[in-house]
Amino acid sequence: xxxxxxxxxxxxxxxxxxxxxxxxxxxxxxxxxxxxxxxxxxxxxxxxxxxxxxxxxxxxxxxxxxxxxxxxxxxxxxxxxxxxxxxxxxxxxxxxxxxxxxxxxxxxxxxxxxxxxxxxxxxxxxxxxxxxxxxxxxxxxxxxxxxxxxxxxxxxxxxxxxxxxxxxxxxxxxxxxxxxxxxxxxxxxxxxxxxxxxxxxxxxxxxxxxxxxxxxxxxxxxxxxxxxxxxxxxxxxxxxxxxxxxxxxxxxxxxxxxxxxxxxxxxxxxxxxxxxxxxxxxxxxxxxxxxxxxxxxxxxxxxxxxxxxxxxxxxxxxxxxxxxxxxxxxxxxxxxxxxxxxxxxxxxxxxxxxxxxxxxxxxxxxxxxxxxxxxxxxxxxxxxxxxxxxxxxxxxxxxxxxxxxxxxxxxxxxxxxxxxxxxxxxxxxxxxxxxxxxxxxxxxxxxxxxxxxxxxxxxxxxxxxxxxxxxxxxxxxxxxxxxxxxxxxxxxxxxxxxxxxxxxxxxxxxxxxxxxxxxxxxxxxxxxxxxxxxxxxxxxxx
Numbered sequence: 254x255x256x257x258x259x260x261x262x263x264x265x266x267x268x269x270x271x272x273x274x275x276x277x278x279x280x281x282x283x284x285x286x287x288x289x290x291x292x293x294x295x296x297x298x299x300x301x302x303x304x305x306x307x308x309x310x311x312x313x314x315x316x317x318x319x320x321x322x323x324x325x326x327x328x329x330x331x332x333x334x335x336x337x338x339x340x341x342x343x344x345x346x347x348x349x350x351x352x353x354x355x356x357x358x359x360x361x362x363x364x365x366x367x368x369x370x371x372x373x374x375x376x377x378x379x380x381x382x383x384x385x386x387x388x389x390x391x392x393x394x395x396x397x398x399x400x401x402x403x404x405x406x407x408x409x410x411x412x413x414x415x416x417x418x419x420x421x422x423x424x425x426x427x428x429x430x431x432x433x434x435x436x437x438x439x440x441x442x443x444x445x446x447x448x449x450x451x452x453x454x455x456x457x458x459x460x461x462x463x464x465x466x467x468x469x470x471x472x473x474x475x476x477x478x479x480x481x482x483x484x485x486x487x488x489x490x491x492x493x494x495x496x497x498x499x500x501x502x503x504x505x506x507x508x509x510x511x512x513x514x515x516x517x518x519x520x521x522x523x524x525x526x527x528x529x530x531x532x533x534x535x536x537x538x539x540x541x542x543x544x545x546x547x548x549x550x551x552x553x554x555x556x557x558x559x560x561x562x563x564x565x566x567x568x569x570x571x572x573x574x575x576x577x578x579x580x581x582x583x584x585x586x587x588x589x590x591x592x593x594x595x596x597x598x599x600x601x602x603x604x605x606x607x608x609x610x611x612x613x614x615x616x617x618x619x620x621x622x623x624x625x626x627x628x629x630x631x632x633x634x635x636x637x638x639x640x641x642x643x644x645x646x647x648x649x650x651x652x653x654x655x656x657x658x659x660x661x662x663x664x665x666x667x668x669x670x671x672x673x674x675x676x677x678x679x680x681x682x683x684x685x686x687x688x689x690x691x692x693x694x695x696x697x698x699x700x701x702x703x704x705x706x707x708x709x710x711x712x713x714x715x716x717x718x719x720x721x722x723x724x725x726x727x728x729x730x731x732x733x734x735x736x737x738x739x740x741x742x743x744x745x746x747x748x749x750x751x752x753x754x755x756x757x758x759x760x761x762x763x764x765x766x767x768x769x770x771x772x773x774x775x776x777x778x779x780x781x782x783x784x785x786x787x788x789x790x791x792x793x794x795x
Contacts, residue, residue, distance in 0.1 A: 285525075285580070286525070286526045286527070286528075287526075289522045289525045289526035289577075289578075290522070290523075290526035290527070290544060292522045293519050293520075293522035293523045293526055293544065294544070296515050296516070296518055296519035296522065297483050297519065298451035298483060298513065298515065298516050298519070299451065300449045300450065300451055300482065300483065301449065301450060301451070301452070301453065302355070302447050302448065302449050303447070303448045303449075304445050304446070304447055304448075305349060305353070305445060305446045305448065306331060306443075306444065306445055306446075307331035307334070307347035307348060307349050307350075307426075307444060307446070308330070308331055308348055308349060308350040309327045309328070309329065309330060309331050309347070309348045309350070310327070310328040310329050310330070310331055310333060310334060310345060310346065310347060310348070311325040311326060311327055311328060311346050311347070311348045311425070312325070312326050312328050312346065313325060313346065313382055313385060313386030314326050315386075319750065319751075320746075320749075320750035320751075320764035320765075321381055321382055321383045321750060321751065321764065321765070322382075322383060322386075322387075322765070323382040323383060323386040323387075324382065325346075325348060325382050325425070327348075331347055331348070331444070334347065334440075334441050334444060335440060335441065335442045335443075335444075336440070337440065337441075338364045338438035338439070338440055339428075339430045339438055339439050339440070339441075340430060340433060340438040340439075341430055341431070341432050341433055341435075342430065343429075343430050343438075344427060344428060344429040344430070345427075345428050346379075346385055346425055346426070346427045346428075347425065347426050347428070347444065348424065348425055349423070349424055349425070349426075349446050350424070351424060351475065351753050352380060352422065352423070352424050352475055352476075352479055352753040352754040352777075352778055353422070353423060353424065353446045353448040353479070354420065354421075354422045354448060354449060354450065354479040354480075354482070354489040354778070355420060355421070355446055355447045355448040355449045356416060356417055356418075356419075356420055356421070356446070356447040356449070357376065357378075357416070357417045357421070357426060357444070357445070357446060357447070358414070358415065358416035358417070358443070358444075358445050358447060359414075359415055359441045359442065359443060359444040359445070360412065360413075360414045360415075360441070360442040360443045361408050361411060361412055361413055361414075361415055361439055361440075361441065361442075362411075362412045362439065362440045362441075362442055363411050363412060363437045363438065363439055363440070364437060364438045364439070364440060365436050365437035365438055366436040366437055367437075368411040368433075368434065368437050369434050369436070369437075370432075370433065370434040371407045371408055371409045371410075371411075371433075372407070372408045372411060372430065372432075372433045372439050373405065373406075373407050373430075373431040373432040373433070374405070374406045374407075374408065374428060374429065374430060374431060375403060375404070375405050375406075375427075375428075375429040375431055376403065376404050376406065376417065376426060376427070376428055376429075377389065377402060377403040377426070377427040377429075378402040378403070378421040378422070378423035378425070378426055379402070379423055379424060379425035379426070379427065380402075380422055380423060380424060380425075380490060380753075380754070380776075380777035380778055381424075381751065381752075381777050382425065382751070383772065383773070384402060384425065384773065384777075385425045385426075385427040389401050389402075389403055389773050392771055392773065392774075393770050393771040394767070394769045394770040394771030394773070394774040395769050395770045396491070396769045396774050398774075400490075400491040400492075400774060401773060401774065402421055402422070402423065402490060404417065404419060405431065411439070414443075416447075420449070420489070421490075422479065422488070422489040422490040422776075422777075422778050423446075424753055428441065448479075449482070450478050450479060450481050450482065451481045451482060451483060451513065451516060452477075452478045452481045452511050452513065453511070453513065455474060455478065456474060456510045456511060458470075458471065459471075459786075459789060459790065462789065463741075465741060465745055465748070466740075466741065466785075466789060468748055469740070469741070469744045469745060469748060469785045469789070470785060470786050470789050470790070472744075472747075472748060472752055472753060472754060472755060473506070473744070473755060473782070473783045473784070473785040473786040474510060474783075474786050475753060475754050475778075476754040476755045476778055476779070476780070476782055476783040477503060477506050477507065477510065477511065477780070477783040477786065478511075479754060479778050480499075480503065480778065480779075480780040480783070481503075481507075481511065481513070481516065483540060484516070484519065484520050484523065484538075484540050485499065485500050485503040485504070485507075485516060485517070485520055485780060486499075486780065487499040487537075487776075487779065487780045487781070488757060488776035488778060488779040488780060489778055490776045490777065490778060491774060491775075491776050492537075492776070494537045494538065494539060494540070494547065495520055495523060495524075495537060495538045495540060496536060496537045496554065496780075497524060497534065497536055497537070497551075497554040497555070497557055497558050497561065498536075498551070498553070498554050498557060498608065498718060498781060499718075499779075499780035499781045500517070500520050500561060500780075501557050501560060501561040501564065502718070502721060502780065502781050502783065502784050502787075503517075503780045503781075503783060504517045504520075504561060504564060504565065504568075505564060505784065505787045506783045506784055506786050506787040508564075508568040508787075509786060509787050509790040509791050510786050510787075510790065514565070514568065514569050514571075517565055518565070518569075518571070518574055521558075521561065521562060521565060521574070521578060522578070523538045523540070523544055524538060524558060524581075525578050525581045526544070527544060527545055527546040527547070528546070528581070529546070529550065531588060532581070532584040532585075532587075532588065533550055533555055533584075533585065533588045534550075534554075534555050534558050534581065534585060535547035535548065535549060535550060536549045536550050536551040536554040536555070536606070537549055549606070550605050550606065551605070551606045551607065551608045552589060552601075552605050552606070552607045552608075552621060552624075552625075553607060553608055553609060553620075553621060553624045554608065555585050555588070555589060556585060556586075556589060556624055556625055556627075556628035557624070557628065558581070558582065558585055559582040559585055559586070559628050559631055559632045559635065560627065560628055560631040562575060562578055562581075562582055562635060563575075563631045563632070563634055563635045563638075566635065566638060566639070567638075572638075572639055575635065575638070575639050576639045576641075579635070579636075579639060579641055579644075582632055582635060583632070583644055585628075586628065586629060586632060589625060589628075590651075593625070593651075593655065596654060596657075596658050596661075597651070597653075597654030597655035597656070597657060597658035597659075598622065598655075598658040598659075598661075598662055599618075599621055599622050599625055599655075601617075601618065601621070607621050609621065609624075609682055609686075609719065610682055610714050610715060610716050610718065610719035611715050611716050611758060611768040612680075612682070612712055612713065612714055612715045612716075612719070613715075614712065615678075615680055615682060615712050616673040616674035616676065616678040616680065616712075617673070617682070618663070618673045618674050619659070619662075619663040619671050619672070619673035619674075619680075619682075619683035619686070619687065620673065620680075620682045620683055620686045622655070622658070622659045622662075622663065623659060623683075623686035623687045623689065623690040623692055624686055624690070625655065626652060626655045626656055626659065626690040626691075626692060627686070627689055627690040627691075629648060629651060629652050629655065630652055630690070630691070632645065632648070633645050633648040633649070633652070636648075656690075656691075656692050659671075659687065659690075659692045660692060660693075663683065663687070664692075664693070665677070668704070669697065669700050669701060669704065670683075670684060670700075670701045670704050670705060671683040671684055671687050671692075671693070671701060678712060679704075679705055679708060679710065679711045679712070680705065680711055680712035680713075681702075681705050681706065681711060681712065681713055681714055681719070681723050682712070682714065682719055682722075682723075683705075684698070684701040684702045684704075684705045684726060685702065685719075685722050685723040685725065685726030685727075686722065686726065687701070687726075688701070688702060688725075688726035688727075688729045688730050689722065689725050689726050689729050691729070695729070695730055695731050698726065698729060698730035699730040699731055699732055702723075702726055702727055702730055702732060702735075703732075703735075706735075713760075715758060715759070715760040715766065715768075716757065716758055716759075716781065716782075717743070717744070717755055717756070717757075717759065717779070717781055717782030717784070718781040718782070720739070720743050721781070721784045721788075723739065724736045724739055724740060724788060727739065728793055728794075733793075733794060736788075736794055737794045740785055740788060740794065743759070743761070744782075744785050746759065746761050747759050747782075750764065752777070754777065754778035754779075754782075755778070755779065755782030755783065755785075756775065756776070756777045756778075756779060756782060757775050757776040757777070757779035757781075757782070758775055759782075
């Protein structure tokens with residue numbers, strides 16, 4: 254499915270036919286949703302602001318051998334900017350030395366005759382060198398170019414102190430003087446970044462591991478920190494939304510690092526408060542200018558809401574919240590279960606997005622079957638922990654049917670791998686999710702994962718999101734050494750490419766690829782890539 258077809262499916266998913274609530278979920282009506290919204294609002298965290306001056310003035314140099322095509326050479330310390338007079342056509346790039354989510358301020362002074370016209374300036378904010386080293390236009394992407402990280406500003410009265418109103422995600426800022434009157438130039442004094450996050454300080458550095466693993470952990474922590482705003486955003490550069498898939502991985506990492514569990518609780522309540530009319534949770538929620546329904550639905554994300562709620566309960570022992578949101582969890586399976594046949598096989602209805610990964614041509618039938626088995630198992634555990642046994646009496650039999658169906662339709666006993674779809678596709682995703690769901694035995698999972706990883710024709714992941722679940726699958730299969738090696742190779746590859754925070758997309762074979770048609774719309778600080786800190790600090794890697 255290409256991106257344009259996907260947009261049509263996503264649009265259809267927002268208006269699916271209403272499904273009457275089951276009796277067990279009937280309590281999740283309008284009154285509950287209003288109460289859940291109020292609870293989410295009460296949990297809004299405080300944002301903490303930190304000021305920082307840039308470190309250096311830099312120049313972008315083409316370097317074809319590098320993953321992102323450019324390197325940054327230091328021209329001199331950033332303190333020299335205040336002495337530099339810039340006129341029409343001049344530009345400069347400042348480097349803050351690390352990724353920041355926040356605002357930019359400066360004092361604009363003039364040199365020469367009295368200013369008789371505004372100064373027109375363009376600011377381009379770069380998470381990576383590519384953003385500021387080459388033009389953003391003409392833009393070739395399929396998402397709105399309004400997300401591109403640039404802004405034209407007119408400063409009418411000079412001299413003047415300015416703070417840009419729009420929040421950006423950046424390490425580099427390119428400043429261009431588009432126009433002034435010929436008789437005067439401008440100087441930038443007191444240029445500062447105002448980084449904002451709801452994180453209350455940084456966790457202690459990782460005490461063990463190789464220098465590479467410690468650096469990976471450091472970058473993963475910075476990634477999560479800069480996505481921790483008044484919700485767990487997916488990425489501060491673009492979307493700036495709360496997505497279930499990202500939330501689950503952010504929450505797991507948070508439990509091992511920042512431990513701001515009230516933010517996780519807020520996010521769970523936001524999803525509960527703003528579902529589709531029939532109760533299917535939205536894949537994302539808009540938070541500003543006011544919290545509201547996101548309008549998009551993803552099958553695997555709806556199922557993972559339940560897993561995220563179980564994770565939260567296990568991390569916090571907050572039984573009250575788990576019981577409060579239990580009707581939401583139960584409702585997800587009531588809706589998704591309508592597309593599971595009597596033999597236990599899930600059938601894609603064709604009008605709701607199944608994500609799994611951005612890998613082109615990935616067949617998702619086997620993976621989504623496994624995700625749903627995993628969700629049913631997690632929901633059964635959740636019910637037992639909060640004393641809702643009667644609601645899940647049929648779950649063990651259902652899980653058994655779905656597991657049998659997974660093996661009957663996707664397991665190739667001769668090749669000892671799971672194959673998906675009419676073309677019997679071999680992918681890393683299918684093996685990983687079947688291992689996580691416990692469809693295959695530990696020995697079978699280990700053999701299947703090794704076979705896929707060693708097969709050049711197997712479909713590989715292209716996002717840190719799916720790479721995380723491949724590592725989870727390896728751990729479930731007892732492949733701790735391979736899991737650690739994969740983490741070092743994949744996230745270490747982004748480190749080698751210069752990452753200060755981890756990226757939304759990273760395909761080592763095609764580092765300039767984008768699912769949206771233009772690399773400049775990609776996010777280079779993305780929530781779903783923060784999990785190395787969880788994996789390293791939870792003691793799960795050997």
